[in-house]
Amino acid sequence: MSVTHIALYSNDLERTRAFYMKYFNAKSNEKYVNAKGFSSYFLSFDSGARLEIMAHELLEYREPKDHVNGIHHIAFSVGSRENVITLTNQIVQDGYPLLSAPRETGDGYFESCISDPNGIRIEITE
Template sequence: MKLAHLALWTQDLEAAAAFWQSYFDAQIGDRYDSRNRPGFASRFVQIPGIEARIEIMEGPWVTPHPGETSGWAHVALSVGSKIQVDAIANRFRLDGLLVSEPRRTGDGYYEAVVRSPEGTLIEIVE
């Protein structure tokens, strides 16, 4: 068994696609507009080196991210080294999207926590 993809709702599909492309060098798939569910659109995000994809989805019913609620809490991306964690954290810091400075966590990860413009938490780990 393997993880095929994760799905994230967004209020702005194209802005979300630009975010993943800009910060994670992701390839963005073609836009899909549903004929069966008016207003639903999605695109797949493929991050280099990660087999599973992220499906970003929008619809007029999507509300702003409420903060911590039940369900998935974050996505963690391994970047291979402490130096890379620090570099990525710095870029997010400059753009005002760094949530937690790089640190060694109690469970042994060296990580920084960042967020997408809509509030999705992303752990950047070595």
């Protein structure tokens, strides 16, 4: 058994697609649109993981909160501490919020946390 993909709603589908393609080397399919106001892209990553980003014309934006039921973060491994630092700096320089600078965590991971265009926490790990 395996997880085939995770799906997220976005209030800016094109910006979200561009974010994951630029920083995490995602490959995208063609946009799917239906008559009910729904649209989506499937993003595929080198590891085989997939992320479906979805939008709906009736979607209401809500500020993300840290302690609620649901997805808390998505983690991407970039292979080294140097890559964590480099990618984090690039994303922050491009105007995305830094949630925590690159550091070693209490459980031994080297990571940083940034926010994607929807306010979803992204962990960048070595």
